[in-house]
Amino acid sequence: MTEVDLLTRLKEVAGESVARIEPINRETVYALPVEKWLNVVAVLTGELGIRHLSAITAQQRDASQGEIEVMVHFWQGRGITFVLTLPGDHPEIPSITAIIPGADFYEREAAEMFGINFTGREATPHLLLPDDWDQAPPFTGRITHD
Amino acid sequence: MTKNIIPVGPQHPLLKEPISVNIEVSGEDVLGGSLRIGYVHRGIERLAQERTYVQNVHLIERICGICSHVHTTTYCYAVEALLGIEIPPKAQYIRALMCELERIHSHLLWIGILAKHIGLEMVFMHSWHNREVVLDIMEELSGGRVSHAANLIGGVRFDMDAEHDQMVRRQLRKLEDQLFGVLDAISTDTTIKARTKGVAPITAEQIRQYCVVGPVARASGVDVDMRRDNPLPPYDKLDFNVVTYPDGDAWARTIVRVDETRESLKLCEKILDQMPEGPVTTRARRKVPAGETVIRSEAPRGEVFYYLRSDGSEYPARLKIRTPTLAALSLMPVQLSEIRVADIPVVLAGIDLCIACADR
Numbered sequence: 275m276t277e278v279d280l281l282t283r284l285k286e287v288a289g290e291s292v293a294r295i296e297p298i299n300r301e302t303v304y305a306l307p308v309e310k311w312l313n314v315v316a317v318l319t320g321e322l323g324i325r326h327l328s329a330i331t332a333q334q335r336d337a338s339q340g341e342i343e344v345m346v347h348f349w350q351g352r353g354i355t356f357v358l359t360l361p362g363d364h365p366e367i368p369s370i371t372a373i374i375p376g377a378d379f380y381e382r383e384a385a386e387m388f389g390i391n392f393t394g395r396e397a398t399p400h401l402l403l404p405d406d407w408d409q410a411p412p413f414t415g416r417i418t419h420d
Numbered sequence: 421m422t423k424n425i426i427p428v429g430p431q432h433p434l435l436k437e438p439i440s441v442n443i444e445v446s447g448e449d450v451l452g453g454s455l456r457i458g459y460v461h462r463g464i465e466r467l468a469q470e471r472t473y474v475q476n477v478h479l480i481e482r483i484c485g486i487c488s489h490v491h492t493t494t495y496c497y498a499v500e501a502l503l504g505i506e507i508p509p510k511a512q513y514i515r516a517l518m519c520e521l522e523r524i525h526s527h528l529l530w531i532g533i534l535a536k537h538i539g540l541e542m543v544f545m546h547s548w549h550n551r552e553v554v555l556d557i558m559e560e561l562s563g564g565r566v567s568h569a570a571n572l573i574g575g576v577r578f579d580m581d582a583e584h585d586q587m588v589r590r591q592l593r594k595l596e597d598q599l600f601g602v603l604d605a606i607s608t609d610t611t612i613k614a615r616t617k618g619v620a621p622i623t624a625e626q627i628r629q630y631c632v633v634g635p636v637a638r639a640s641g642v643d644v645d646m647r648r649d650n651p652l653p654p655y656d657k658l659d660f661n662v663v664t665y666p667d668g669d670a671w672a673r674t675i676v677r678v679d680e681t682r683e684s685l686k687l688c689e690k691i692l693d694q695m696p697e698g699p700v701t702t703r704a705r706r707k708v709p710a711g712e713t714v715i716r717s718e719a720p721r722g723e724v725f726y727y728l729r730s731d732g733s734e735y736p737a738r739l740k741i742r743t744p745t746l747a748a749l750s751l752m753p754v755q756l757s758e759i760r761v762a763d764i765p766v767v768l769a770g771i772d773l774c775i776a777c778a779d780r
Contacts, residue, residue, distance in 0.1 A: 298714050301714050325629075326644075347725065353650075374631065376747060379749065403458060
């Protein structure tokens with residue numbers, strides 16, 4: 275499936291707000307609305323056969339705006355990345371573990387490091403941080419340079 | 421029948437690194453398991469944001485004590501992609517040579533561990549004895565046995581002359597003479613077969629569901645290898661076989677690594693044959709232009725994923741690292757069912773866990 279065909283299919287599933295944005299290296303990147311995320315993943319893994327989830331990267335691109343960006347990186351002969359933007363004060367996104375069980379660890383890591391709430395799944399116990407970690411998620415603080 | 425929990429770890433003689441696995445058993449039958457990682461979490465992704473790109477080469481090297489070189493290689497290719505520079509061809513080949521030596525060293529280490537877990541001390545000794553030859557080569561070239569510090573942003577730290585070439589070839593021949601008999605023995609040994617054949621099979625469908633990569637995936641017939649599918653230079657100019665087996669059991673996971681060790685030995689020879697002349701470094705600026713990149717490479721345990729974003733300063737704005745063990749670990753609770761208690765070491769070892777990589 276070409277990049278244009280994929281964009282057309284994504285627009286059918288998730289609406290006209292889907293956009294192909296600047297590629298990252300050789301990876302094609304699509305921006306998606308969060309509310310249609312589960313529908314998109316169901317189509318990706320089912321009809322389109324794009325099943326290999328390489329990683330989930332969360333980040334605050336601009337700390338002053340507070341928005342948290344979730345990048346979900348797939349591989350199907352080429353890299354395909356989906357970008358979902360969450361509000362900083364209430365970062366919430368549907369969990370995809372029911373469709374892709376391999377997403378469990380990645381979601382738990384994003385949850386503990388950025389305070390993202392993954393809905394529709396069981397609790398997200400800490401993956402790397404101690405059970406009694408009671409400070410702010412490590413990636414939400416200010417970065418200081420040596 | 422009464423159910424019991426066997427706690428393995430975080431400190432346990434079976435484990436080289438800390439991980440906690442609670443295994444639910446009923447008599448000799450294993451019913452399930454759960455695991456907890458994070459005991460060697462160092463916050464490397466966060467630390468990387470506080471250090472310069474140059475300082476981070478040394479930080480990234482310390483993610484893992486086995487596959488340290490592939491991590492710095494992937495990181496340096498990511499930084500170089502953002503800088504818009506291409507390193508000299510000879511540096512690319514030296515990076516690849518170290519990657520393949522590292523793969524042989526990692527697989528031999530794993531074969532030794534598996535052999536020890538199933539009580540074959542002799543295979544363990546032979547495997548680790550041969551691994552020393554690989555470590556000697558890497559030490560001779562770089563000065564370090566496991567932390568090689570071979571990579572710089574813009575190339576590699578050491579050059580290879582004709583003397584080095586001869587030394588590596590001599591040592592590789594020595595390794596082949598010593599090792600191939602051992603690898604043949606592993607492939608045909610009845611004890612290894614008895615302990616691994618049909619044990620804890622993973623289907624290709626499970627591999628895809630849990631997004632597992634590397635030798636574990638290839639042992640279930642899933643033909644993936646980033647060296648071929650998404651080659652970093654110079655793998656696009658090298659010819660090699662990707663080893664796959666359809667069985668999916670602990671036996672297949674063993675034989676895949678045995679065969680990959682042979683393939684990597686051949687690949688080292690090819691790299692030396694094709695090694696170009698010329699410089700091994702190119703100039704790289706300290707400040708990296710704003711941008712982002714994704715680099716995927718093939719570590720001994722499978723696909724390594726790096727995402728790097730620069731905001732134009734000397735410090736990375738975000739570095740994301742996904743290691744292959746993390747993908748394989750999520751499958752472990754599934755594997756810890758429908759096996760016998762005696763199979764537990766084979767199952768835990770079979771994935772070739774690298775907890776330091778998974779925890780970062």
